[in-house]
Amino acid sequence: MEANQSIISFSEKTSLKVALVGNPNSGKSTLFNALTGLHQKTGNFPGVTVDKKSGYLKLTPSLTAEFIDLPGTYSLYPKSLDERVAFDALCNPENEDYPDVTIIVADASNLKRNLFLVSQIIDLKMPVILALNMMDLVEKEGDVIDIIRLSEKLGVKVVGVSARSKEGLKALKQALLEPIPVPQYDFIDVKKLASEVIDKITEVVNLKSDFEAFQMISNFSQIHFSNKNSDKKDKIAAILNAKPIDCEKLQSQEAVDRYRTINRIVEECITHQSAIKTESFTHKLDSILTHRVWGYVIFLTVLFFIFQSIFFLASFPMEWIETSFVVVADYAAKMLPQGELTNLFINGILAGLSGIVVFVPQIVLLFTFIAILEDTGYMARVSFIMDKLMRKFGLNGRSVIPLMSGVACAIPAIMSTRTISSWKERMITIMVTPLMSCSARLPVYTLLISLIVPQTTGFFNYQGLILMSLYLIGFIAAMAAAFTMKWILKSKEKSYFIMELPVYRTPQWKTVGLVIFDKVKLFLLDAGKIILAISVILWFLSSHAPDNRLVTIDKKYESPEMVLKYSPQEREVISASEKLEASYAGILGKAIEPAIAPLGFDWKIGIALVTSFAAREVFVGTMATIYSVGNTDNSQTIRSKMKEEINPKTGLPQFTVAVGFSLMIFYAFAMQCMSTLAVVYRETKSRKWPAIQFVFMTALAYFSSLIVYHLLK
């Protein structure tokens, strides 16, 4: 019987693959989170650099459903990378994510536009359930949707849900267990748009629906064919070459036809009962939030608040984390036998772990704010009021938050560029964000400023002015670099700003929590690995030396004459300095001296540049070790030691104004943060981008320092 063939039942299976697909802002992710909770994992869609989120739910003791959260899309036209992922997963049965069932999530309060994607998927003739989300909002607006009628009109199962309040989830789960009808009739007759070619294609390729053939015609170049299907590809290409088709016109006609049918269905299924309330609330709020004065005042206040929180609130937990690691390290040093392994554990691994975990508070704070701004709908307005300004620099309205967060720390900032949908604009944002002066540069600036700029009193404090200028220089460099990259970077993808400004809603704490959890996990596992590895390498470089040189130094300071001359503490400090000089890091610092001499740097600064790669603030600690200052907390001592340092060639003080400024400019521009590089690698999923970033920033730093040094010398 034909009717039976069109109904698919999964009651016999043990696992079920369910794809979640829907428009951006349809509440798809909220539904995904509500269904799977913490049983989620992040992976990759095959062959592309788009994150794939999947989650699990036991429907019955013997049946587990795997939910795949496909990227949000307005249509099935594979234009952007995200859309291609969704398109391929739904249209290509060979795709590992090809679902048994597809749940289409639609925003019921915005039914017309959401039904467009629904109608396309219906025409693919695959088993679907339509989850009509945000039913609570529809009710609040005083509208009534006739779900039974809608289901009849569309020919698919429709379940009303409110993912935020978890209403209707039970019904949705139940719907998965029951037999699921496959749409029988075409939503629109695509065949009449290109009947001849569709007939020819269905002759050579076995397809489930005319719409699939239609997609092959209109999006041929975007469709992925496996090697096995290369003959299919050739056949279709031959048909298309024989009769050239205006694809854009074809798709436009399709869209117009679809909306014509949708308008009819919506009219039949929705009853408006009262004037719209939520919209007018959103309208009023928008009048303030996008106002030409208040809009910016409010945005700057929000930014200021975020920035202050990351800067100050995070400093407390960061200090606890560092202190706890010191306590653990001290304890381990006491308990473990002395030796190479203990040394590796304490100074390599523990120090590396501390350097990773210490970023977590900043990441948590920034993403708490970002998730709230995103969830309430305010982020879209920020893009709206900033787009014109940012566009001039090849950036996007959404680049503002990452750039400003970069002042605190580039790591969470770069992780927050995900919301920028244009590839080119996102890349530029990622590339220039580390030029913003982050909080790790602050200790370096403070030390150097106090070294070369005299302390003045009164309203114009030169030290403060210089510090401010350094932040400003970082910002200008970021914008200039963005402007340059705008011309260099080529992109086939056109930058659009056609996007929905969603209705304002209260944020959802579960969503906020899951975003934070996800980001922290991502950072600790993915970037953390790289950071830990480099930490261990740096530890090795600074604590090992060729030919037992370190042992010789130890022996030298154990000799009776040294023991008489210095206290044990003094001996430890002096020998540490000598050991660092003898170490591989010291050798490296000396090796790069010829290269950095034109900038006014000696090998001692060279060593600090090498070790700073772990994190910029390590500069201060390295300087303390080199200049044999036992107590690193005492910057006064480091400063006076550095002031006394004499350049052997000139006989004058080493840290002149020229050297100081040259060094500060170097730290302002150079890419000296392995954690940032690790995150850029994670976010771009390519070695190319962190490599380019490293080279361009280091080159910028080198030549800027060169100029500064020679101007001031």
Place this chain on the structure above:
Amino acid sequence: MAKNLAQLKIGESAVIDSFTDKRMALKLLEMGCTPGEVVKLDHIAPMGDPIAIRVAGYLLSLRKAEASTVLVSLLAANI
């Protein structure tokens, strides 16, 4: 009166007639801006660009360059 979408003033409503850019049209069509649909200009960003229009029951933002590819007729109520 024929105009393009970027020329509307705040609060004005118009009916979409046609598009001048085929690729842009496709993007706008899938977002519900179909010929015959009524649109209303709700907000203009502080620097004059982008703009936000009400269409198909929701708020859509687009740049002026994008909006200027949409030809519209002002609704009689506005004239």
